Amino acid sequence: MFYRLWLGRLGSFAQKTAAIAAFLLVWELLPRLGLIDPFLLPAFSTVLKALWRLSLSGEIVGHLLSSFRRSAAGFSIAIGVGIPLGVLMGWFKRFEKVVDPLLQVFRNTSILALFPVFILIFGLGELSKVAIIFWGTVWPTLLNTIAGVKNTDPLLIKSARSMGVTQLTLFRRVIVPAALPSILTGIRLSAANAVLILVAAEMLGANSGLGFMIFYSEQAYAIPEMYAGIVSISFLGCMVNWFLVVLERRVTGWKEQVHGG
Numbered sequence: 195m196f197y198r199l200w201l202g203r204l205g206s207f208a209q210k211t212a213a214i215a216a217f218l219l220v221w222e223l224l225p226r227l228g229l230i231d232p233f234l235l236p237a238f239s240t241v242l243k244a245l246w247r248l249s250l251s252g253e254i255v256g257h258l259l260s261s262f263r264r265s266a267a268g269f270s271i272a273i274g275v276g277i278p279l280g281v282l283m284g285w286f287k288r289f290e291k292v293v294d295p296l297l298q299v300f301r302n303t304s305i306l307a308l309f310p311v312f313i314l315i316f317g318l319g320e321l322s323k324v325a326i327i328f329w330g331t332v333w334p335t336l337l338n339t340i341a342g343v344k345n346t347d348p349l350l351i352k353s354a355r356s357m358g359v360t361q362l363t364l365f366r367r368v369i370v371p372a373a374l375p376s377i378l379t380g381i382r383l384s385a386a387n388a389v390l391i392l393v394a395a396e397m398l399g400a401n402s403g404l405g406f407m408i409f410y411s412e413q414a415y416a417i418p419e420m421y422a423g424i425v426s427i428s429f430l431g432c433m434v435n436w437f438l439v440v441l442e443r444r445v446t447g448w449k450e451q452v453h454g455g
Contacts, residue, residue, distance in 0.1 A: 268327025280339025
């Protein structure tokens with residue numbers, strides 16, 4: 195029994211990593227076979243060696259921590275604003291009608307176009323970078339929270355009201371649990387945006403962070419180090435996504451039990 199379970203998990207892991215392994219193999223072979231200039235795209239093993247050197251020196255750890263602090267700050271503020279505002283807009287239809295047109299204008303304004311505005315208002319320090327990350331990450335959480343609240347089963351709401359529950363209890367026991375899967379999906383999308391926007395934010399006036407490291411390495415023609423920074427950004431994004439997936443499964447485990455039961 196244990197043997198079959200182990201084989202099943204090994205097979206599942208192989209399926210999940212097959213595409214990544216194939217991509218890394220192609221990356222390793224293309225420059226080594228001369229099919230692409232090794233200066234433009236070093237072999238993956240060369241990038242790993244550069245990553246190892248940067249890790250031993252502690253340089254990449256410092257950049258990683260700086261990036262994590264910025265993205266975590268902007269992401270946390272986005273969650274703190276997006277969820278309450280999304281609940282209000284999803285529940286109070288009149289409020290949504292008033293706010294939604296302005297929200298759509300803001301949401302469809304390119305974050306890259308707003309970079310100069312944030313720099314003019316907040317300067318080139320940490321505040322502008324956190325503000326940029328906040329602006330680019332708040333929308334998935336906000337929109338998914340609105341959708342989750344609006345799509346709550348009306349029968350659940352009617353049943354709760356027929357039992358004479360207060361408005362606060364209705365929100366806490368019915369609306370929020372029903373909307374939670376959609377909210378968590380929005381949080382995952384916001385986290386992905388936080389990592390992506392972080393790189394662009396750190397290329398503007400920063401002196402630390404993975405985005406700064408990538409930009410500086412490219413300017414200094416340290417190409418393996420540049421790719422090491424890109425790999426680190428990807429690793430950071432994957433780890434954040436993995437953590438949120440695990441959190442989502444634990445928080446919404448009751449839903450799987452209901453469907454499974």
